[in-house]
Amino acid sequence: MAREATATLDMAAGPGAGEGAQFCTFRVADLLVGIDVQRVQEVIRFQEMTPVPLASEEVRGLINLRGQIVTAIDLRHTLGLPGRGEDAEPPMNAVIRCDEEAVSLLVDEAGDVVEPPEQDFEPIPSIVPAQLRALSSGAYKLDGTLLLVLDAERIIRNDPESPAAAAARPTRSHHQ
Amino acid sequence: MTAPEVDEVVQEFLVESNDNLDQLDSDLVALEQDPGSAELLASVFRAFHTIKGTSGFLGFNRLEELAHAAESLLSKLRDGALVLDQDRAGLLLQVIDALRAMLATIEATGDDAGDDAGHDPATLIARLQESLSDDATPAPARDRHAEEPEIAVTAEPGPESPATAEGPAVAEVGDDHPAGERSEVRPAVAERSVRVDVDLLDALMRQVGELVLARNQIISHAGVLEEPALHQTVQRLSLIVSELQEGVMKTRMQPIDQLWSKLPRVVRDLAAQFDKQVALDMDGGETELDRSLLEAVKDPLTHLVRNAVDHGIESTDVRVQRGKPATGTLSLRAFHEGGQVVMEIGDDGSGIDLGRVAAKAVERGIVTAEQLDRMSEREIVDLVFRPGFSTAATVTNVSGRGVGMDVVRTNIERIGGTVDLVNAPGAGTTFRIKIPLTLAIIPALLVGCRGRRYALPQANLLELVHLDGDAVRNSIEYLGGAAVYRLRGRLLPLIGLDQSLGFADSVALAELDSLKIVVLQADDVLFGLVVDDVSDTQEIVVKPLGRHVKQLPIYAGATILGDGSVALILDVAGLATGAGMRDGASVATPAVTENEAAEEARGATTTIVVLRVGDDRRVAIPLELVARLEEVAQADLERAGGRDVLQYRGDLLPIVRLTEFLGEAERADDDSTTVPVVVYSSAGRQVGLVATEILDIVEEALEVRHVAAGPGTGLQGSAVVQGRVTDLLDVDAVIDSTIGEVVGSGA
Numbered sequence: 008m009a010r011e012a013t014a015t016l017d018m019a020a021g022p023g024a025g026e027g028a029q030f031c032t033f034r035v036a037d038l039l040v041g042i043d044v045q046r047v048q049e050v051i052r053f054q055e056m057t058p059v060p061l062a063s064e065e066v067r068g069l070i071n072l073r074g075q076i077v078t079a080i081d082l083r084h085t086l087g088l089p090g091r092g093e094d095a096e097p098p099m100n101a102v103i104r105c106d107e108e109a110v111s112l113l114v115d116e117a118g119d120v121v122e123p124p125e126q127d128f129e130p131i132p133s134i135v136p137a138q139l140r141a142l143s144s145g146a147y148k149l150d151g152t153l154l155l156v157l158d159a160e161r162i163i164r165n166d167p168e169s170p171a172a173a174a175a176r177p178t179r180s181h182h183q
Numbered sequence: 184m185t186a187p188e189v190d191e192v193v194q195e196f197l198v199e200s201n202d203n204l205d206q207l208d209s210d211l212v213a214l215e216q217d218p219g220s221a222e223l224l225a226s227v228f229r230a231f232h233t234i235k236g237t238s239g240f241l242g243f244n245r246l247e248e249l250a251h252a253a254e255s256l257l258s259k260l261r262d263g264a265l266v267l268d269q270d271r272a273g274l275l276l277q278v279i280d281a282l283r284a285m286l287a288t289i290e291a292t293g294d295d296a297g298d299d300a301g302h303d304p305a306t307l308i309a310r311l312q313e314s315l316s317d318d319a320t321p322a323p324a325r326d327r328h329a330e331e332p333e334i335a336v337t338a339e340p341g342p343e344s345p346a347t348a349e350g351p352a353v354a355e356v357g358d359d360h361p362a363g364e365r366s367e368v369r370p371a372v373a374e375r376s377v378r379v380d381v382d383l384l385d386a387l388m389r390q391v392g393e394l395v396l397a398r399n400q401i402i403s404h405a406g407v408l409e410e411p412a413l414h415q416t417v418q419r420l421s422l423i424v425s426e427l428q429e430g431v432m433k434t435r436m437q438p439i440d441q442l443w444s445k446l447p448r449v450v451r452d453l454a455a456q457f458d459k460q461v462a463l464d465m466d467g468g469e470t471e472l473d474r475s476l477l478e479a480v481k482d483p484l485t486h487l488v489r490n491a492v493d494h495g496i497e498s499t500d501v502r503v504q505r506g507k508p509a510t511g512t513l514s515l516r517a518f519h520e521g522g523q524v525v526m527e528i529g530d531d532g533s534g535i536d537l538g539r540v541a542a543k544a545v546e547r548g549i550v551t552a553e554q555l556d557r558m559s560e561r562e563i564v565d566l567v568f569r570p571g572f573s574t575a576a577t578v579t580n581v582s583g584r585g586v587g588m589d590v591v592r593t594n595i596e597r598i599g600g601t602v603d604l605v606n607a608p609g610a611g612t613t614f615r616i617k618i619p620l621t622l623a624i625i626p627a628l629l630v631g632c633r634g635r636r637y638a639l640p641q642a643n644l645l646e647l648v649h650l651d652g653d654a655v656r657n658s659i660e661y662l663g664g665a666a667v668y669r670l671r672g673r674l675l676p677l678i679g680l681d682q683s684l685g686f687a688d689s690v691a692l693a694e695l696d697s698l699k700i701v702v703l704q705a706d707d708v709l710f711g712l713v714v715d716d717v718s719d720t721q722e723i724v725v726k727p728l729g730r731h732v733k734q735l736p737i738y739a740g741a742t743i744l745g746d747g748s749v750a751l752i753l754d755v756a757g758l759a760t761g762a763g764m765r766d767g768a769s770v771a772t773p774a775v776t777e778n779e780a781a782e783e784a785r786g787a788t789t790t791i792v793v794l795r796v797g798d799d800r801r802v803a804i805p806l807e808l809v810a811r812l813e814e815v816a817q818a819d820l821e822r823a824g825g826r827d828v829l830q831y832r833g834d835l836l837p838i839v840r841l842t843e844f845l846g847e848a849e850r851a852d853d854d855s856t857t858v859p860v861v862v863y864s865s866a867g868r869q870v871g872l873v874a875t876e877i878l879d880i881v882e883e884a885l886e887v888r889h890v891a892a893g894p895g896t897g898l899q900g901s902a903v904v905q906g907r908v909t910d911l912l913d914v915d916a917v918i919d920s921t922i923g924e925v926v927g928s929g930a
Contacts, residue, residue, distance in 0.1 A: 055748065056749070057635065057741075057748060057749040057750065057751065058635070059732050059735070059738075059751065060684035060685050060686070061684060061685045061735055061737060062731065062732045062735060063731065065731075066731050066732055068749075069728075069732075069741055069749040069751070070749065071395075071743050071747055071748065071749050073389065073393045073395070074388065074389065074391065074395060074428070074743060075726070076726045076727075076728065076729070076741045076743070076749055077729065078728070078729035078730075078731045078732055080731065108729060108730065109729075110729060110731070163730070164730065
């Protein structure tokens, strides 16, 4: 699954892939997720972090990003995916930003920027686990894989919409 | 001169002149109080002179004319020919306002010939000229200072004169002008400070951050290589970068004085407007705050000051009637406390009338009469912070427009601060603004726990206690599972940091080989925090936490240590709350403030042991008289001579069962085999009081609400402790009325 995702990415990232929104893509467990390219500040390799006792489980720690303290969120945990194995490669930091606040999402791998055609977008089916639905507006049907679009703002704000609200929401256009 | 250059010079002139005008405001008000001050006169004169000279040079003729007219008056004042009275001071202040309006016009249009927003320079100039001549001979009323200006003529303005620092650009421009003949001694401060764009500072801060990161990477790469020379260089680099980082962060700090300097004028104008006499007393203006926070408290501060003069301080007649000094006092204080910056705005006015607040709140529909009945005094006072509340009997143009205290609170809370109000009806009101340490630089103690470092604000730190070996076992005692340490005879509750941080496998304190106790104070609670190790004190820069961790009360923020790693800053009040030592519900501050208010009223707190007797009766006794707290087996309580006794340290300790004594039922479900005994000792007599449970040891300012029925009840009265009604036991009376003789013979 993961291998497929990477392969598809290369194809999708070709020039002139469409006129839709652009997404930075990341692999999280066996899932391919996309975040609005304008929300992604940078992707950096694994950083030493300071754990925060008593914080919720998805908070893996705090990192020093050039003098700013940024919370590192384990995207696997947020999305309800299985944890990273002991001997797995250290995760990457995808730093996303909105309203002056930055959060680092721990992802397994960073992929390319894609610009999938808008007609390939579909709202998320209700069969998808609620945890995941709460942070996503929908998915793009790429060749051989799906690109789950994550709402960076909601992750940063730490107030995911209730799954019911997410399900009830009409399809949103990602045209910029 | 090309166009952009002109713009730059004008820009510089505007900034400088506005600064000069601000300084003029405070200097003039100060001068009004002390008309003989040669130093102040020189400073005021110089400021007008600079504005006149530069505006003439730049071709702002209307500005120049007005400044010139003012300068003429000042020159007479300086020469002692005239005295600065209230009228002249008022006139000069109006000139300042007009100049300010003209500067704004220049900024907007590039020309001083525009609309002056209601200020008429021509009239002002005429009045200034009038004031030159209207009393060539000083009026008798001003005689009291008549001799002082003589001194003023000869006095040289000292280098410490409070004139605003002048930037190089304006200084040069001014010197070009022929009027530069009166070149004054430049204040030394002008040579040691420069004006820097805030954006530049922010950019510098970010760049230093990048540098720190790069430095950290070099450190880790250098660690791999074995090259002593490189290591040494890296170490030096590391040190320099840390110092640079700290230095750049400090550039953003500004003294609160920056805000306060505008207030003397505000207070003076308001007092004149309401025909009141108000003295402004400021203390702690050197306290530093990050500039962004300073900006955020500006409006709330001004509003509170206006309110105090308008509503707080009474008119002179009323004050005299009430036996107060005719001049009201508005005092501003700023200081660091508990890792926060506290600003107090207090007046000695009439205070807040609870009855009026209550009536108004009901009238405005903010609360219903039924709700009001259930509210404490504090809650009623707090109603003034509700949106749409205003108690001003008449709406003035200063305050009382219904936008007010709620906006103040919202603004302060937006930056994570709190506003509280201490009300003393008839004696004044004090607002207490606490601003969090976000971005402030504070001294902190670094402590270790489970291999991680945490910072504790030094402001909360009282002392460090280190216990080794037997000392640990001998001096740690347990009360109902809670560890306490006797610190110079007083029981200090202990919290393990590992336990507070939620580590499940925390070790019982008495089992440790050595114990490092950090004695901390949070508002009204004193406790010991047990940590794994204590490292050094550092000046740390407090950084805010992200949303995902911000809500944890145990952290006040985070900081970046010298090695670039992140350390969490512990919130001492949060720690105390987490350990149940403060009433969690009241952490939002009202209860604490209530304590503070009570403390202020009586100036003392008492440490008491709170006991539960029977089902839910709460009884308190002063800790001072408690010799020990013991847990004894029910079976050990024996009967002798018709009374309960306990064999205790080779003696017989008379026992009083408080449930029996107070007529409470023993708990039906109480099947515990041990009971807590408070060994009480007073006037050479000892007695053991059996309670159902020892709830807590608290330090509180006790306000005995009502005295219970006479002697024999064994009660002194009741007080509210931790938000609950608690009976205060009069132990001596208990002893007398139950086992007096026995104790007498036993002792």
